[in-house]
Ligand code: NAD
């Protein structure tokens with residue numbers, strides 16, 4: 001049997017910094033030659049040099065891999081050299097869509113010892129441990145829209161959210177199944193009081209799928225109210241299922257309450273397993289701290305645990321998760337560099 005093949009796209013900003021540490025931890029876990037790893041230099045620099053974001057040939061090559069690892073792509077929000085969205089849409093979202101990565105899995109765990117902006121009274125309610133199942137291939141991300149009368153006072157800009165019964169059903173079903181392996185609680189988050197078409201579809205499908213999972217208690221929150229519960233009662237959540245944009249926003253908030261964006265991993269899963277899945281931190285290229293060697297690689301490292309679990313290597317996944325948890329528990333407040341954190345986690349793999 002051949003080794004699993006990994007494509008690694010370090011990307012921009014802190015992407016290469018955190019991916020470097022993630023690969024150190026990965027190889028320390030599985031052994032030096034267990035995976036066939038190929039690096040792809042895609043992102044801002046590649047575009048500036050070649051005018052190309054992602055060629056069809058490269059896409060076809062990536063399609064043959066067993067999994068992808070991504071650091072981050074994107075320029076500083078104020079950049080004038082790289083058009084906003086060029087790399088996000090042309091590379092990151094292109095991969096999520098082309099490889100039909102329907103489930104964007106984003107776990108949020110508050111590890112003991114971590115500093116959180118939540119009040120002590122809220123933290124005292126108990127452990128925080130939930131997963132957001134974010135739909136990954138539809139919604140407002142579908143690229144369905146346009147601009148009329150551009151640049152005039154009459155300009156009209158639209159992005160139309162696409163929600164299909166097929167697309168909603170598969171992530172909702174995934175979320176219910178996940179809940180049965182956790183605490184049997186599922187919360188649908190949407191905004192069906194305003195978004196009556198999409199919200200109605202999500203609600204109906206959730207009710208239909210729920211009938212097949214009688215052991216799972218399910219409820220519903222409008223997304224605005226969900227942002228409140230995240231900071232006042234995060235323990236109420238076990239599995240949260242939601243659309244692409246709500247999931248994007250809620251998972252940055254979820255990261256912030258559980259210790260920061262530098263700790264939050266994610267998996268973009270092609271549930272049909274006909275294409276590779278992609279593993280990446282929730283955070284972006286962080287231009288404000290790029291090149292300083294101070295980015296926290298923990299999110300990228302925890303994403304390697306999600307990768308190993310997806311490839312059926314549960315024991316290896318748990319080794320990484322235990323090492324990250326142990327590092328967080330004892331990190332204290334001393335400032336550490338990206339590589340110091342990576343090395344500390346390698347040491348803790350045991
Ligand atoms: P960001 O996540 O890059 O940064 C937000 C804040 O979090 C910044 O203050 C940053 O310094 C901090 N931060 C992020 N990761 C950190 C880490 N590992 N350790 C310590 N601090 C960390 O979000 P942004 O500033 O909105 O976006 C910057 C660029 O990244 C944009 O071009 C955006 O489109 C892109 N982006 C890419 C991805 C991705 O590739 N998956 C995700 C989000 C944003």
Ligand code: IPM
Nearest residue numbers: 074088089092093248282284
């Ligand atoms: C994320 C990012 C991306 C998203 C952007 C960069 C396209 O914010 O992975 O959370 O919105 O999905």
Ligand code: MN
Nearest residue numbers: 248249252282
């Ligand atoms: Mn995001």
